[in-house]
Amino acid sequence: MSLSDDQIRRIARLARIAIGEQEAAEVRDRLNSVLGLIDQLQAVDTTGIEPMSHALDVVQPLRTDFVTESDQRASFQSGAPAVEGGLYLVPKVIE
Amino acid sequence: MLDSSLTELQAALAARKLSSVELTRLFLERIGRLNGALNAYVTVDEETSLAQARQADERRAKGEVAGPLAGIPVAHKDIFCTRELRTTCGSRMLEHYTSPYDAHVIEQFARAGAVLLGKTNMDEFAMGSSNETSHFGPVRNPWDRRLVPGGSSGGSATAVAARMAPAATGTDTGGSIRQPAALTGVCGLKPTYGLVSRYGMIAFASSLDQGGPVAKSAADLALLLNVMAGHDARDSTSVERPNEDYARELNVSLKGLRIGLPAEYFGEGVEPGVLKCVREAIAWFESQGARTLPLELPNTALAVPVYYVIAPAEASSNLSRFDGVRYGHRAKDYADLGDMYCRSRAEGFGAEVKRRILIGTYVLSHGYYDAYYLKAQKVRRLIARDFSEAFKRCDVIMGPTTPTTAFALGAKTDDPVQMYLNDIFTIPAPLAGLPGLSIPCGFDAKGLPVGLQVMGNYFAEATMLGMAHQYQRATEWHRCVPKETPL
Numbered sequence: 158m159s160l161s162d163d164q165i166r167r168i169a170r171l172a173r174i175a176i177g178e179q180e181a182a183e184v185r186d187r188l189n190s191v192l193g194l195i196d197q198l199q200a201v202d203t204t205g206i207e208p209m210s211h212a213l214d215v216v217q218p219l220r221t222d223f224v225t226e227s228d229q230r231a232s233f234q235s236g237a238p239a240v241e242g243g244l245y246l247v248p249k250v251i252e
Numbered sequence: 253m254l255d256s257s258l259t260e261l262q263a264a265l266a267a268r269k270l271s272s273v274e275l276t277r278l279f280l281e282r283i284g285r286l287n288g289a290l291n292a293y294v295t296v297d298e299e300t301s302l303a304q305a306r307q308a309d310e311r312r313a314k315g316e317v318a319g320p321l322a323g324i325p326v327a328h329k330d331i332f333c334t335r336e337l338r339t340t341c342g343s344r345m346l347e348h349y350t351s352p353y354d355a356h357v358i359e360q361f362a363r364a365g366a367v368l369l370g371k372t373n374m375d376e377f378a379m380g381s382s383n384e385t386s387h388f389g390p391v392r393n394p395w396d397r398r399l400v401p402g403g404s405s406g407g408s409a410t411a412v413a414a415r416m417a418p419a420a421t422g423t424d425t426g427g428s429i430r431q432p433a434a435l436t437g438v439c440g441l442k443p444t445y446g447l448v449s450r451y452g453m454i455a456f457a458s459s460l461d462q463g464g465p466v467a468k469s470a471a472d473l474a475l476l477l478n479v480m481a482g483h484d485a486r487d488s489t490s491v492e493r494p495n496e497d498y499a500r501e502l503n504v505s506l507k508g509l510r511i512g513l514p515a516e517y518f519g520e521g522v523e524p525g526v527l528k529c530v531r532e533a534i535a536w537f538e539s540q541g542a543r544t545l546p547l548e549l550p551n552t553a554l555a556v557p558v559y560y561v562i563a564p565a566e567a568s569s570n571l572s573r574f575d576g577v578r579y580g581h582r583a584k585d586y587a588d589l590g591d592m593y594c595r596s597r598a599e600g601f602g603a604e605v606k607r608r609i610l611i612g613t614y615v616l617s618h619g620y621y622d623a624y625y626l627k628a629q630k631v632r633r634l635i636a637r638d639f640s641e642a643f644k645r646c647d648v649i650m651g652p653t654t655p656t657t658a659f660a661l662g663a664k665t666d667d668p669v670q671m672y673l674n675d676i677f678t679i680p681a682p683l684a685g686l687p688g689l690s691i692p693c694g695f696d697a698k699g700l701p702v703g704l705q706v707m708g709n710y711f712a713e714a715t716m717l718g719m720a721h722q723y724q725r726a727t728e729w730h731r732c733v734p735k736e737t738p739l
Contacts, residue, residue: 160614164614165610168610168614168617169594169610170594171613171617172568172597172609172610172613173572173575173590173593173594173597174594174597174598174601174606174609174610175591175595175597175598176598184607184610187607187668188607188610188611188614190667190668190669191560191607191611191668191669191672192611192614193669194556194557194560194669195557195560195561195611195615195624195628196557197553197554197557198554198557198561198624198627198628198631199623199627201554201627201630201631203630203631203634206630206631206633206634207630207633208629208630208632209629209630209632209633209636210459210629211459211489211685212445212446212459212460212636212682212683212684212685213444213445213446213489213491213710215446215491217488218488218492220485229352232352233352233578235352236348236349236350236352236579237577237579238576238577238579238580238581238582239582245577245578247577247589247592248586248588248589248592250588
């Protein structure tokens with residue numbers, strides 16, 4: 158199947174990536190060529206096959222629930238684009 | 253010294269024939285001389301490296317117990333977070349990012365006494381097979397600067413090939429260690445999934461990503477894997493098993509070892525020059541008493557389409573963290589919060605990364621999840637089953653690492669699918685979670701290095717490294733230095 162410009166815009170919106178009008182056609186063509194590649198999978202008979210989500214058949218380890226992290230807010234925020242009073246600043250969401 | 257093995261460097265440092273500062277300077281000077289042409293390193297900081305070298309020398313002078321890599325400089329792919337140097341992942345998004353912590357792999361090298369030599373160039377977020385998607389420009393192949401070094405760990409492979417580092421680290425998701433190793437004539441190992449902690453290794457596709465070493469010989473790879481491997485509770489997929497000495501089987505006897513040769517790896521699309529070298533290498537193993545048997549891995553051709561569903565799907569989720577709020581690039585102009593996300597990501601990510609995020613978003617989106625993502629996961633199991641069947645009959649599988657030798661810069665950038673198909677022989681192992689390594693096994697008619705791939709069963713690294721080491725005791729391919737970068 159191949160994607161329309163509308164679908165590309167919808168996917169880009171879901172992915173939170175701005176795509177300019179000029180880029181849109183090229184993005185569409187390249188995505189469609191990749192989809193052409195992955196469409197080969199549709200022909201494979203996978204009846205009764207369990208999906209494989211992980212390389213090794215292991216279970217997630219569990220540990221006792223106790224605090225392991227120390228407060229490193231200042232260090233973590235030192236690389237942020239905009240912070241004030243220990244908070245990350247973003248454009249106003251609610252008027 | 254530029255061409256010495258890690259064992260030789262250990263001995264020279266222990267015998268005080270040279271200091272870590274002298275050794276580190278030697279490599280820094282070579283980097284200074286060659287990096288302009290090759291672009292293998294993104295970040296080198298002489299002061300940081302020399303301070304670590306001085307510390308190593310002081311520790312040695314005091315007689316403190318030295319780690320296995322004490323005083324030896326090692327380069328790290330710029331995907332491993334380091335506190336002392338910025339970590340860019342080859343992206344504009346992280347151009348000015350310095351991590352507040354070190355990756356597990358970086359900690360392990362520090363514990364082993366190694367000196368941080370610099371951060372190597374890579375395809376952006378490890379998405380690429382030619383190192384052309386890096387925000388910092390392409391890496392050039394030291395065998396011919398008009399050619400790509402492969403990717404995504406192309407900077408690490410080039411650094412080792414051009415003797416700008418004694419050894420380096422890389423990561424492999426679909427071939428990102430083995431493919432550049434093959435294309436630049438060095439050795440690279442992708443361990444069994446879960447062997448090397450992913451803590452602090454910037455995530456691309458979490459069910460596939462695996463760190464591993466790049467070096468001049470299999471013996472060096474074993475030494476490096478000893479440093480890198482081990483359980484780490486901070487990575488929930490890190491396997492808990494007793495530590496191994498990966499060098500313990502370096503003197504393995506090849507007699508009676510069963511080598512599987514999958515028909516799919518020797519067919520159409522593989523260059524004759526590549527086939528010739530690989531067949532000669534296999535004939536050598538036979539001459540040493542190993543047995544070969546024909547195999548089929550019938551789902552090999554499906555590995556590329558499966559990979560290009562699963563890896564982008566996981567990437568689209570992993571890369572959603574880059575929102576221009578907590579770290580990374582933030583756009584200057586935006587209308588509101590949503591627009592800030594969209595523009596920051598549009599500006600911060602390059603074209604290939606955006607494409608993969610979009611593909612991943614699509615295959616995970618409502619109405620398409622079953623048809624693409626779930627379907628790919630099912631076919632992934634078929635591919636893994638091919639291998640488990642094969643390993644009932646053989647000890648290792650051999651074939652070419654790549655269908656061709658290094659290709660020209662720009663040759664495949666306009667056609668993503670052509671670029672993806674180049675990884676056909678390296679993608680299956682990570683899908684199954686299996687270890688794979690690549691060692692040089694000759695040159696094609698153009699004088700370009702060819703890689704022999706050895707794939708093994710889960711946790712068979714020691715045997716694979718032993719076989720590779722035996723081959724390297726009898727051959728000189730791994731000792732060849734590119735003519736463009738003479739010692």
